[in-house]
Amino acid sequence: MIDVLVEDRSSIRTITLNRPAKKNALTPGMYQIMSQALNEAAGDFAIRAVVITGAGTAFTGGNDISDFLETPPTGPESPVFNFLYALHDFPKPLIAAVHGNAVGIGTTALLHCDIVVAAPDSKFQMPFVNLGLVPEAGSSLLFPKLVGHAKASEIFLTGRSFGAEEALTMGLVNKIAPDHLAEAMSIAEVIAQQPPTAVINTKALLKSGYHQAVSMVMEAEGELFRIALESDEAQIAFMNFLSKKSKG
Numbered sequence: 593m594i595d596v597l598v599e600d601r602s603s604i605r606t607i608t609l610n611r612p613a614k615k616n617a618l619t620p621g622m623y624q625i626m627s628q629a630l631n632e633a634a635g636d637f638a639i640r641a642v643v644i645t646g647a648g649t650a651f652t653g654g655n656d657i658s659d660f661l662e663t664p665p666t667g668p669e670s671p672v673f674n675f676l677y678a679l680h681d682f683p684k685p686l687i688a689a690v691h692g693n694a695v696g697i698g699t700t701a702l703l704h705c706d707i708v709v710a711a712p713d714s715k716f717q718m719p720f721v722n723l724g725l726v727p728e729a730g731s732s733l734l735f736p737k738l739v740g741h742a743k744a745s746e747i748f749l750t751g752r753s754f755g756a757e758e759a760l761t762m763g764l765v766n767k768i769a770p771d772h773l774a775e776a777m778s779i780a781e782v783i784a785q786q787p788p789t790a791v792i793n794t795k796a797l798l799k800s801g802y803h804q805a806v807s808m809v810m811e812a813e814g815e816l817f818r819i820a821l822e823s824d825e826a827q828i829a830f831m832n833f834l835s836k837k838s839k840g
């Protein structure tokens with residue numbers, strides 16, 4: 593089975609995380625396919641918008657925890673960092689259709705999306721501290737910018753999850769829709785009908801005030817994240833997750 597499906601219908605590219613038995617937990621190979629799909633879409637005049645979604649019962653359970661142990665990212669050229677930069681620099685509208693669990697990068701990636709549609713059962717979580725890690729994907733800047741320092745601290749430092757209604761109130765999602773994918777596609781279709789250069793320039797202007805700052809924060813986060821992955825705190829947390837699973 594292919595773990596990420598990439599499909600173009602008219603001028604919209606859909607990227608579907610397709611590892612449902614593992615809640616679409618993300619592997620280096622999946623990051624690689626997603627980066628390639630975004631970079632190609634960026635350079636393809638025919639593609640006007642990208643929708644990202646998940647197959648099965650979840651958007652994604654985040655980075656595969658076994659990979660954190662076995663093949664941790666070693667530097668800025670690692671598949672996960674390539675994906676994060678492809679996301680950060682993606683010039684066209686990026687729309688997320690989220691349902692079920694959206695953990696770790698499953699939530700932080702949304703901070704780079706232009707529009708997020710969530711199903712009512714969506715459950716967001718950024719449990720970096722719980723895992724002995726630090727926030728990534730520029731979220732240590734983008735999340736407090738969105739919700740304020742107090743709320744961001746509470747969510748990052750406790751690692752608590754939050755639902756679709758709270759995500760809507762905080763402005764992380766645009767809309768809650770029972771058929772989240774159909775709603776995301778219909779928004780993508782409206783955007784795809786607009787003059788493409790105006791759309792690209794508008795997106796660039798919307799991000800221009802903080803794009804560079806996010807790049808710098810991502811670099812700093814990346815260094816701390818790589819160190820944290822090797823720490824006892826993180827290694828114990830990963831073992832705990834994996835041993836709970838093996839005990840059933």
Ligand code: COA
Nearest residue numbers: 613614615617653654655656657658693695696697719837
């Ligand atoms: N890494 C590796 N495997 C993962 C995973 C992840 N991030 N997320 C889910 N899975 C696997 C589970 O180990 C399980 O595999 P198994 O059937 O072989 O035991 C399978 O996906 C189904 O997950 P399960 O935990 O049974 O589903 P659930 O509905 O009870 O819980 C989650 C879903 C996402 C809340 C839970 O799996 C979870 O907490 N995952 C880890 C999230 C995380 O910490 N991610 C890293 C963020 S940086």
